Amino acid sequence: MSDSIDRETVEQVARLACIDLPASRVDETAKQLAEILEYVGQLEQVSLPDDVEPFFGATESVNAIRKDELSPSVARPDILSNAPDSDGEFYQVPPVF
């Protein structure tokens, strides 16, 4: 694990996360992320048995199965009512290119 994080990495992470990060905030963000990464770096000290399985969920249950039955879904106008822009049938977004 690396405890430091440079400007380029922060800019790359912001791009991946789709968050516009002004140049004036890059250094401060790098410092904040580095602080947390330094703290979580202590996980390196934990010695793990070779065969330890990761625990990804707080439950051991797997494969919740249900009958495939039709039921009413939410009405289109209700869903679109929270959209910033729609034509009444579809979401509308700015040009892709």
Next chain:
Amino acid sequence: MDFSNLTATQCVNQFASGEVTATALVQSCLHQIQQNDPSLNSFIRTSDSALPIAQALDIKRAAGKPLGPLAGLPIAIKDGICTAGLKTTAGSRMLEEFVPVDDATTVKRLVEADAIVIGKTNMDEFAMGSSTEHSHFGISKNPWNHQYVPGGSSGGSASCVAAGLTPASIGSDTGGSIRQPASFCGVTGLKPTYGRVSRFGLIAFASSLDQIGPMARSAEDCALITSVISGHDPKDSTSAKNDIPDFLATLNQPLKGLRIGICKQHFEEGLDSEINDSVKAAIQVLKNLGAVITEISMPHTPYAVAAYYVIAPCEASSNLARFDGVRYTHRTEGVKDLAEMYCQTRAEGFGNEVKKRIMLGTYALSSGYYDAYYLKASKVRRMIKQDYDTAFESVDLILGPTTPTPAFQIGEHSQNPLAMYLADIYTVSANLSGVPAISIPCGISNRGLPIGLQLQARSFDEATLLQTAHQFQMETDWHTRRPNQ
């Protein structure tokens, strides 16, 4: 009339017997909110439907129709939990105008039980915080001292119950967000077992850690509410099909022979001495009630916060990807293309703490770092769970402080976020392993701030938690103490 000291159980009983009307209970809450909330800021909004619903309930009772188990109970809902037709913001500018189409399953069950949703409570944005300082709708205050935080992220839900604005509330707990504010505000708060309560309609922060639960003035009240909100829900495939015991039926069983483990790692460096003393005094009370106390060791406890601050941001970075300016109300206008719209909407709609955690999660999951961070943290999570499994072979409950210090001052940790993260040091392990845990008041500090005691149990054994907390509350009066308004 002023009903601000009634417990949830008393509200329900007095309504059922005809001593009070639902209308009077709701009017009393709305009056208290109007009088006291401008300085506390525990609510983001109240519900215009509360009074008409109460009036309808009074008619229903007068007609002799059957009443639900929570009939007449005014209840506040954390604003990260969806309420159909009532704005639900998760404390974020991103969702400032969001009106859910559906009730969360928890809300649906409360409403079906004839509880009355009184309003939506303030919270750290998307539940990311331990102080309710990170809300788009302003800082909530601790009713015991307005210079101090109420804790978080369910700070509004804790503050409104402690201040007597409403007898009970619903919170959510991802790393301690019910128990830590319950502790800071002197109320009782239960995080049920992961899967006990449906998460459908809870705006997700970290899906493998989030759980909804009650906050109230007694363990008995928490038992009453938990009975209603528990149970499998086809809309949440991680909700458990386990039987729901009658939590109220076992409250009065004696504690004789109950085995309680004291985790020695909870009493090491960093624990405030007044909290240490209050928790030790509580141990003596439980000993006198017949509990058998033994010291136990949970060696991976010191790594829980570090594991949590990898796992929770990773899950958050994925969950919060849905807020992209297309579906959920907020969008930055005047952009040249779709990509710019995504990036600017998210920059504008999210607060700094949320952006920081999304970027942290994105970094930890990105190519080349996954093994070192997420995989390693998930393996440490397994070790933490195994600590619990081992402990519960020899004890029935684990007891310790809920938090290392009482409430801190507003702004105290603004330059040192890590210090704030450590407020969850004793609570995050229960989320990582999925076990249920409760915080109950067990003292007051010299500065006049509440101190909380945490009990943790085996998965799906909320009954023993609630029974022990209730027996403790029968012997002590910490849970009845109120702040001077």
